[in-house]
Amino acid sequence: MSDTAAIPVWINGQPDTRVPVTDRGLAYGDGLFETFRIAGQQPVLLDYHLDRLMLGCRRLHIPLQRDALLAELAAWSGMSRPGVVKLMITRGSGGRGYAPASDLEPRRILQHFPLPEYPDAWFQQGIRVFPCVNRLGHSPLLAGIKHLNRLEQVLARAEWDGIDQFQEGLVCDLNGSPIEGTMSNLFIVQNQQVLTPRLDQCGVAGVMRRWLMEQFRAAGLDAMETTITLDGFRVADERFFCNSVFGVWPVARFEDNHWSPGPVSRLAQQLIRSHWF
Amino acid sequence: MSDTAAIPVWINGQPDTRVPVTDRGLAYGDGLFETFRIAGQQPVLLDYHLDRLMLGCRRLHIPLQRDALLAELAAWSGMSRPGVVKLMITRGSGGRGYAPASDLEPRRILQHFPLPEYPDAWFQQGIRVFPCVNRLGHSPLLAGIKHLNRLEQVLARAEWDGIDQFQEGLVCDLNGSPIEGTMSNLFIVQNQQVLTPRLDQCGVAGVMRRWLMEQFRAAGLDAMETTITLDGFRVADERFFCNSVFGVWPVARFEDNHWSPGPVSRLAQQLIRSHWF
Numbered sequence: 130m131s132d133t134a135a136i137p138v139w140i141n142g143q144p145d146t147r148v149p150v151t152d153r154g155l156a157y158g159d160g161l162f163e164t165f166r167i168a169g170q171q172p173v174l175l176d177y178h179l180d181r182l183m184l185g186c187r188r189l190h191i192p193l194q195r196d197a198l199l200a201e202l203a204a205w206s207g208m209s210r211p212g213v214v215k216l217m218i219t220r221g222s223g224g225r226g227y228a229p230a231s232d233l234e235p236r237r238i239l240q241h242f243p244l245p246e247y248p249d250a251w252f253q254q255g256i257r258v259f260p261c262v263n264r265l266g267h268s269p270l271l272a273g274i275k276h277l278n279r280l281e282q283v284l285a286r287a288e289w290d291g292i293d294q295f296q297e298g299l300v301c302d303l304n305g306s307p308i309e310g311t312m313s314n315l316f317i318v319q320n321q322q323v324l325t326p327r328l329d330q331c332g333v334a335g336v337m338r339r340w341l342m343e344q345f346r347a348a349g350l351d352a353m354e355t356t357i358t359l360d361g362f363r364v365a366d367e368r369f370f371c372n373s374v375f376g377v378w379p380v381a382r383f384e385d386n387h388w389s390p391g392p393v394s395r396l397a398q399q400l401i402r403s404h405w406f
Numbered sequence: 407m408s409d410t411a412a413i414p415v416w417i418n419g420q421p422d423t424r425v426p427v428t429d430r431g432l433a434y435g436d437g438l439f440e441t442f443r444i445a446g447q448q449p450v451l452l453d454y455h456l457d458r459l460m461l462g463c464r465r466l467h468i469p470l471q472r473d474a475l476l477a478e479l480a481a482w483s484g485m486s487r488p489g490v491v492k493l494m495i496t497r498g499s500g501g502r503g504y505a506p507a508s509d510l511e512p513r514r515i516l517q518h519f520p521l522p523e524y525p526d527a528w529f530q531q532g533i534r535v536f537p538c539v540n541r542l543g544h545s546p547l548l549a550g551i552k553h554l555n556r557l558e559q560v561l562a563r564a565e566w567d568g569i570d571q572f573q574e575g576l577v578c579d580l581n582g583s584p585i586e587g588t589m590s591n592l593f594i595v596q597n598q599q600v601l602t603p604r605l606d607q608c609g610v611a612g613v614m615r616r617w618l619m620e621q622f623r624a625a626g627l628d629a630m631e632t633t634i635t636l637d638g639f640r641v642a643d644e645r646f647f648c649n650s651v652f653g654v655w656p657v658a659r660f661e662d663n664h665w666s667p668g669p670v671s672r673l674a675q676q677l678i679r680s681h682w683f
Binding site for chain 1: 466492
């Protein structure tokens with residue numbers, strides 16, 4: 130297809146832009162999603178995205194077939210055009226009431242968006258981070274997976290306007306421990322250790338977080354999941370956010386603090402650049 | 407209109423059955439809903455439903471106009487036909503990303519369903535209750551309101567099949583304290599006190615629960631919100647579930663226990679019958 134042709138939204142393998150009001154994703158947030166970057170003509174970390182999606186399907190008991198989904202992705206024009214792909218999976222259409230019928234066909238929704246244009250300064254000098262007041266609740270049942278129940282993220286992101294003054298927000302859990310950004314995962318570096326918050330009570334286990342953990346360990350760094358305190362975040366040697374769309378943004382400003390990007394932040398950016406984008 | 411004509415689904419005041427994939431209710435569960443019974447030609451507890459809906463809109467910062475919604479409801483044929491009305495409100499359509507644009511028009515979705523046909527025995531002798539293993543997480547930010555992030559209810563209700571063997575499930579929070587049913591609220595009676603679980607960490611504050619609390623107090627009963635333990639549930643003098651569709655179901659069986667409906671359960675049923683249905 131031509132590079133200028135619009136990329137159609139696909140629903141269940143067909144061009145369409147609307148879903149029935151009976152969809153359980155709409156009714157209950159009963160589903161999952163993935164957002165991945167297409168760099169050049171290749172999806173970034175596609176296997177990792179599908180791993181997490183299938184884990185989510187198992188935990189929610191949604192009978193999605195990975196091979197059939199892959200075939201559908203391969204047939205869609207959006208998979209080879211630079212930008213951002215949003216893949217939503219819902220349990221399908223059902224009647225009123227929480228009980229899911231056992232014979233529902235999961236609905237697959239594919240959308241393609243332009244890659245956001247982020248200033249180079251956010252990569253080079255780092256970002257300014259908003260201290261979100263809203264807290265992530267504790268729900269081990271739903272922690273880690275990227276389900277469609279995202280009101281906490283919506284309310285945290287609504288605490289500040291636009292993206293010029295603050296580029297990301299730091300979100301803590303009910304104990305006041307930093308967990309993640311509103312749309313990204315968090316790392317800090319302290320005493321030669323690379324630390325990222327445990328996500329067994331809340332938070333989304335990002336695919337870039339997983340890949341970076343593997344890369345840090347392969348590079349001989351002491352990288353681990355742990356509980357991070359807000360003071361630990363403040364006094365760390367480095368702190369940065371990551372996701373699979375923007376890569377790594379070091380934190381330059383938080384409250385009255387000013388920092389410069391450190392060596393692990395730079396290593397993470399270099400790893401992503403050499404492997405992905 | 408004729409009593410046999412189908413009642414159309416309305417979206418934003420127009421007959422329609424589908425929403426755009428850009429709807430934030432679908433993308434993030436970014437919205438609220440109400441389910442109310444039409445008894446005879448009158449909606450039951452409509453003011454209480456709208457009170458809770460508007461409270462939810464304030465907490466989620468959704469700019470819904472109560473008067474305009476009431477006018478839309480009044481113009482829709484489903485409001486005067488016996489059955490169950492489901493009203494969904496979403497923040498509207500927005501682009502990719504959690505940040506809600508400030509100028510979105512909330513989307514209103516109106517659906518009408520037949521009244522479920524429940525056997526009289528469930529009212530008279532009581533129901534059998536499934537002990538759900540899945541726990542409600544703690545999220546003060548979202549507790550109490552009837553938002554569209556309902557995966558916990560879906561997973562709790564998926565723990566048993568059908569409605570013949572078990573009619574409702576008892577759901578506890580992370581502390582193991584009973585909070586509610588999967589689709590209804592809980593009361594117990596102990597030592598002349600009528601108790602219902604506090605809903606400041608999780609759970610949905612049902613409109614029938616609110617109305618019954620007011621009625622119990624008006625009748626001189628000592629009715630209060632508190633923390634209930636699982637053992638307290640087991641040894642109570644009475645226990646019953648309520649919602650605005652089925653009214654009150656006493657609990658007849660739970661684990662190996664058998665109970666008969668008590669006087670407060672009967673009073674609640676009588677109050678609903680004399681006022682509503």
